[in-house]
Amino acid sequence: MAMRKVVSIVGAGNVGEHVASLIATKGFADIRLFDIPRKDGDKVFEPVKGKALDMKQMVAAMDVDTKIDGFTVTPEGEGYEPMVDSDIVVITAGFPRRPGMSREDLLEANIRILSTIIARVRQYAPNSILIIVTNPVDIMTYAAFKLSGFPASRVIGMAGVLDSARFKTFIAEELRVSPKDIHAYVIGGHGDEMVPLISISNVGGIPLKDLIPKDKLSELIERTRFGGGEIVNLMGTSAYYAPAAAVVDMVEALVTNSRRILPCSVYLDGEAGEYYGVKGFCVGVPVKLGANGVEEIIKVPMLEEERQMWNRSVESVKRSIEIAEVMLGEKSTSK
Numbered sequence: 464m465a466m467r468k469v470v471s472i473v474g475a476g477n478v479g480e481h482v483a484s485l486i487a488t489k490g491f492a493d494i495r496l497f498d499i500p501r502k503d504g505d506k507v508f509e510p511v512k513g514k515a516l517d518m519k520q521m522v523a524a525m526d527v528d529t530k531i532d533g534f535t536v537t538p539e540g541e542g543y544e545p546m547v548d549s550d551i552v553v554i555t556a557g558f559p560r561r562p563g564m565s566r567e568d569l570l571e572a573n574i575r576i577l578s579t580i581i582a583r584v585r586q587y588a589p590n591s592i593l594i595i596v597t598n599p600v601d602i603m604t605y606a607a608f609k610l611s612g613f614p615a616s617r618v619i620g621m622a623g624v625l626d627s628a629r630f631k632t633f634i635a636e637e638l639r640v641s642p643k644d645i646h647a648y649v650i651g652g653h654g655d656e657m658v659p660l661i662s663i664s665n666v667g668g669i670p671l672k673d674l675i676p677k678d679k680l681s682e683l684i685e686r687t688r689f690g691g692g693e694i695v696n697l698m699g700t701s702a703y704y705a706p707a708a709a710v711v712d713m714v715e716a717l718v719t720n721s722r723r724i725l726p727c728s729v730y731l732d733g734e735a736g737e738y739y740g741v742k743g744f745c746v747g748v749p750v751k752l753g754a755n756g757v758e759e760i761i762k763v764p765m766l767e768e769e770r771q772m773w774n775r776s777v778e779s780v781k782r783s784i785e786i787a788e789v790m791l792g793e794k795s796t797s798k
């Protein structure tokens with residue numbers, strides 16, 4: 464009998480706890496949550512244990528059989544033993560941005576947190592598939608790929624599913640149709656230069672460009688590109704309902720071996736890298752997700768203007784990768 468898959472989630476903050484809660488209610492895998500303690504004066508709280516217990520009672524109330532456990536870890540990397548043999552590890556640990564910040568502003572603080580966690584993943588779940596959420600996500604995915612030594616097919620960044628969902632939301636509102644009937648892909652880096660692929664986006668099979676006038680479409684693209692920032696400005700911290708749902712889409716595709724085509728940030732090199740003009744770093748492209756992770760990188764056709772947008776997006780990711788390289792170099796020389 465096949466064992467139930469185990470999904471470990473490191474970082475049970477806004478995104479992590481919603482990923483856990485969605486998987487728990489869907490019931491397709493068991494969950495182990497990891498987070499650090501919270502100090503309040505002399506008192507030390509263990510929110511991760513409380514959240515897991517609360518979710519356990521939630522699934523009991525819903526008659527769903529999902530096993531959920533929470534574990535307190537230290538920032539230095541102690542307490543990760545229960546991660547052992549996890550099939551998938553989702554990393555959402557780290558700082559979210561506040562109004563006025565860019566995702567790149569989080570790089571230095573979050574790469575430190577990530578490197579400790581990756582060392583533990585290597586130790587306890589060396590055969591797992593990693594899903595990276597922590598921002599700046601393309602750079603963190605690249606860092607996770609480098610630090611883990613995992614094959615590129617097992618290190619996947621979440622962004623494109625979220626960005627595409629945002630684009631679909633705005634199109635659905637504009638055309639007053641169900642988002643279910645919209646196919647819209649957003650690829651490139653998870654930043655202001657991301658690339659909505661208008662030429663292959665459609666609503667009920669009808670090309671998007673035939674349904675929405677150019678000016679309006681440009682407005683929707685702009686709103687998608689700054690979709691994360693719009694929410695940061697409203698909430699004072701970043702989004703989590705849609706990001707969590709996007710992660711769960713990816714996890715479900717892996718667990719059920721569904722071979723869905725989803726835009727994800729992956730390491731590009733070789734033939735696919737040549738097609739996309741990327742040599743040795745991570746950017747969002749459509750991929751086929753199955754039981755073994757990334758089973759295929761899809762070479763999506765682009766119009767000339769989309770290719771130009773793509774090149775700009777890639778350049779901006781590349782600049783941050785160069786900064787991260789220095790930090791990663793420092794990490795390996797200070798080991």
Ligand SMILES: NC(=O)C1=CN([C@@H]2O[C@H](COP(=O)(O)OP(=O)(O)OC[C@H]3O[C@@H](n4cnc5c(N)ncnc54)[C@H](O)[C@@H]3O)[C@@H](O)[C@H]2O)C=CC1
Nearest residue numbers: 474475476477478498538556557558559596597598600706
């Ligand atoms: N890729 C994407 O599209 C998205 C990325 N994000 C990113 O995800 C990350 C998490 O966002 P939120 O959940 O909103 O933040 P949050 O602050 O609510 O949660 C982060 C959690 O990480 C934990 N943490 C911090 N250091 C840790 C360590 N050393 N070990 C284990 N846990 C640790 C914190 O205690 C906290 O519970 C941020 O970097 C954010 O920018 C958020 C939304 C979308």
Ligand SMILES: O=C([O-])CC(=O)C(=O)O
Nearest residue numbers: 560566598691692701702
């Ligand atoms: O905006 C942020 O910082 C979080 C994120 O990546 C998003 O919601 O797109």
